[in-house]
Amino acid sequence: MTSEATARAVTFRVLGPLEASDGRGPLVLKGPRHRAVLARLLIAKGRVVPVGRLVDDLWDRPPDGAVGVIQTFVSALRRALEPDRPPRGPATLLVTASPGYALRAAAESVDARQFEALTGEAGSLLVAGRAGEALSCLDTALALWRGPAYAEFAAEGWARGESARLDGLRLLAVERRAEALLGLGRAAEAVPDLEAHASGHPLREDAWKLLALALYRSGRQGE
Template identity: 50%
Template structure:
């Protein structure tokens, strides 16, 4: 754990003093009672006068960290009954910035903004400089926080991979996730993204082998089968139904695609004998745009007659010849 100010690293002191700062940092903005800090710092072997020893560590941390405060500003390590609180803003902690950026990346991916999601996750992972709090193995609270942040890092890796797969970066994703899969063989979402990347690269045999290896590991270690989503990806690869790359924009349907300078169909002899259609008031109707009935003048006339007969109460059969049952395609 390091603290930097104005481009230089601040001297935090020996391990237990650094642990005091870490214990306050993982509860940023909350008061940590003195008795809790004593218990977490010394466990079953407290020194003589543990409260005085804690106050000594706090005093040294204040001298080091308070070079960052302006005139009249309170100390960063503040006493607030019944204990102490660290007065940093969340954005001054890499761990908190990391968590915020990962959350933003996941929300952007949920809105299908793959480019923004990819960039936000990349910004988050750039803050990661190794497993956090590894120096505090004797402090269960800090070990729990290390595990939580590692799980969050894996979530970030998976989210970034999903965004990049949507953008066609299958080769890049496959190279990155292959390393992670070896370290986390039971991480099914990660395995699913790796299988997808391999399939998009034409390496279906490797993807299927990875699935069998993962499934065997899950059964042997946890007594469970692969999750439904991983099974779905496996089946899609077997059936060659998995997407081969990024999804393209769907084509505009022909019925709504813009039409430019479409000539009307040539009139048939029968059309020439019929008067121009009129509107409801007897005036000439506006010319229609390109019709789905183009080239089917006879069928269109029959439909029009039937509709007109319905409006006037006449039977369609009395105003039009019978229609053949055979489709005129």
């Protein structure tokens, strides 16, 4: 089996609680710090995260032997992610790469990266006047969400920025979906979601503009 095939065999979900699964079902990721290591590597998107950075991210006051503890976490994660790997065979998914570790997951195996690609594609489709295809992309993208991105780690300094970025992208996807509905002449369908969206995020000017347009086109501008 090639390393690419191995990477594709495991899928990761971070748009909500962290989950990993393969063709046989969910994988057991052990304790919260094991999960934090995996989340931190997912946020890095294949880039190497130095061991020292992992130590600093996981503990305010690292314990003695923290590097060894990280190594133990990585070993356990490797067993979970590649259960069929021979005992001394090289890891192909969670790899050692000086000065630390990297997760070599294919972009399409991570829901956040799927979501980002679909939202970008929808934007291009809207510009091209292909509202129906854009709506399909956005429905698929928004269906990936199960809660806040990196939900259990969103308050951690190392996850906060990525969690906020993805949430901002989700808000953009909601607005683009409304644009697609308007482009298809389905303004009335756009109104309920836009009302909730604008009320929940009152500083988003585009949300209010889209709501005003949807109300006007649906004949409800006086409400």
